[in-house]
Amino acid sequence: MADDDPRHTNTPPAPPAGQDTPNPTTTNTNTVDTDTTDESFPPITPGGSLMLAWQPRDRPILLVGGGNVAASRLDHLLNASATSIILIAPPPLHPSILHRLHTHPSSITHHPRLFLPSDLTTTPPPSLILTAVDDPAVSSAIHALAVASNIPINVADVPPLCDFYFGAIHRAGPLQIMVSTNGNGPRLAASIRDRIADSLPKNIPEAIANVGILRKKLRNIASAGTTGEISKRMAFMSAVCDSWSFEQLAEMTEADMDVILAGYPDGTVKSYDDVKKVETLMAAVHLGEAADNHSTT
Ligand SMILES: C[C@@]1(CC(=O)O)c2cc3[nH]c(cc4nc(cc5[nH]c(cc(n2)[C@H]1CCC(=O)O)[C@@](C)(CC(=O)O)[C@@H]5CCC(=O)O)C(CC(=O)O)=C4CCC(=O)O)c(CCC(=O)O)c3CC(=O)O
Numbered sequence: 001m002a003d004d005d006p007r008h009t010n011t012p013p014a015p016p017a018g019q020d021t022p023n024p025t026t027t028n029t030n031t032v033d034t035d036t037t038d039e040s041f042p043p044i045t046p047g048g049s050l051m052l053a054w055q056p057r058d059r060p061i062l063l064v065g066g067g068n069v070a071a072s073r074l075d076h077l078l079n080a081s082a083t084s085i086i087l088i089a090p091p092p093l094h095p096s097i098l099h100r101l102h103t104h105p106s107s108i109t110h111h112p113r114l115f116l117p118s119d120l121t122t123t124p125p126p127s128l129i130l131t132a133v134d135d136p137a138v139s140s141a142i143h144a145l146a147v148a149s150n151i152p153i154n155v156a157d158v159p160p161l162c163d164f165y166f167g168a169i170h171r172a173g174p175l176q177i178m179v180s181t182n183g184n185g186p187r188l189a190a191s192i193r194d195r196i197a198d199s200l201p202k203n204i205p206e207a208i209a210n211v212g213i214l215r216k217k218l219r220n221i222a223s224a225g226t227t228g229e230i231s232k233r234m235a236f237m238s239a240v241c242d243s244w245s246f247e248q249l250a251e252m253t254e255a256d257m258d259v260i261l262a263g264y265p266d267g268t269v270k271s272y273d274d275v276k277k278v279e280t281l282m283a284a285v286h287l288g289e290a291a292d293n294h295s296t297t
């Protein structure tokens with residue numbers, strides 16, 4: 001019987017479409033002695049984007065242009081708490097930009113002029129460049145300079161000149177959802193975003209914020225950085241998140257959190273109902289103590 005299982009031949013099987021072909025001219029130093037034909041790993045599906053949650057902090061970011069698109073980019077940067085935005089734009093500026101200059105003066109440095117190549121050779125240089133200008137020649141020139149300086153750039157609405165794309169964003173407190181169609185249909189991205197946003201329970205931001213507080217409290221009582229402690233913390237938090245509904249998490253009080261955390265040492269994860277039972281019992285005990293104290297005085 002013919003054995004057509006590629007794992008049983010000496011010649012390596014052709015990689016599926018989209019998978020890397022080994023390059024015989026390069027030396028692969030990543031040699032592993034495990035079974036490299038294991039098919040249980042998820043398939044690689046190239047053609048996507050690297051979806052990240054960028055933290056600009058105080059790294060300088062260059063924004064070129066003062067119109068509609070620049071106004072939207074500026075809002076995205078400020079919502080991401082960027083504190084060192086260098087805005088290059090001659091007047092007139094979009095009214096929203098004028099407003100942000102007024103409300104966030106310490107985060108934006110505005111140069112009211114056209115772009116100059118020296119805008120890329122500042123010390124320190126920009127960590128990121130966003131252009132939103134109506135002159136394709138200027139866009140191309142800034143892109144060429146950015147590439148030469150190895151600085152990631154987005155040229156609004158010119159996909160071949162973008163190292164990264166913007167997406168349609170839904171923000172609700174700590175929750176951020178970005179829909180990208182990888183350049184295929186920005187308008188569709190916005191309507192998909194709207195549908196997702198409409199389908200979310202309303203109290204998700206509160207649920208996330210409470211989980212954030214609970215995680216901080218847990219880190220305070222179990223602060224060790226040992227592998228064992230980290231695994232225990234992660235398993236505990238995962239179990240809480242999996243066993244409490246969004247609604248219950250959204251309503252979680254600091255008192256509830258303390259009851260939950262009391263179960264951490266022995267790894268007990270109390271359900272919402274169990275936490276409420278413990279609190280009722282504790283309240284009854286307090287009432288009893290108060291009555292005892294009252295009768296003995
Ligand atoms: C590749 C990308 C690069 C980038 O700019 O980052 C890009 C490129 C282009 N956009 C074009 C057109 C439009 N863009 C919008 C709107 C948005 N565009 C955004 C992102 C992106 N646009 C990136 C890919 C996003 C993805 O992968 O999904 C959004 C999601 C985010 C944002 O920009 O903040 C924002 C909605 C945000 C919101 O509503 O919240 C609308 C609709 C509208 O304005 O209402 C239209 C008209 C309708 C249409 O064409 O669909 C054109 C053609 C221009 C021409 O025809 O000349 C190009 C160039 C091309 O496709 O070649």
Ligand SMILES: NC(=O)C1=CN([C@@H]2O[C@H](COP(=O)(O)OP(=O)(O)OC[C@H]3O[C@@H](n4cnc5c(N)ncnc54)[C@H](O)[C@@H]3O)[C@@H](O)[C@H]2O)C=CC1
Nearest residue numbers: 065066067068069070088089114115132133134138156157
């Ligand atoms: N606004 C939108 O929804 C869309 C925008 N686009 C494209 O996005 C780009 C920007 O769009 P808008 O903001 O609407 O344009 P806009 O015309 O409102 O603003 C362009 C801005 O670029 C500035 N500018 C021009 N040359 C400059 C230079 N050398 N240095 C610094 N600033 C310079 C102008 O002063 C102006 O503030 C354009 O290429 C436009 O075609 C495309 C499709 C939709």
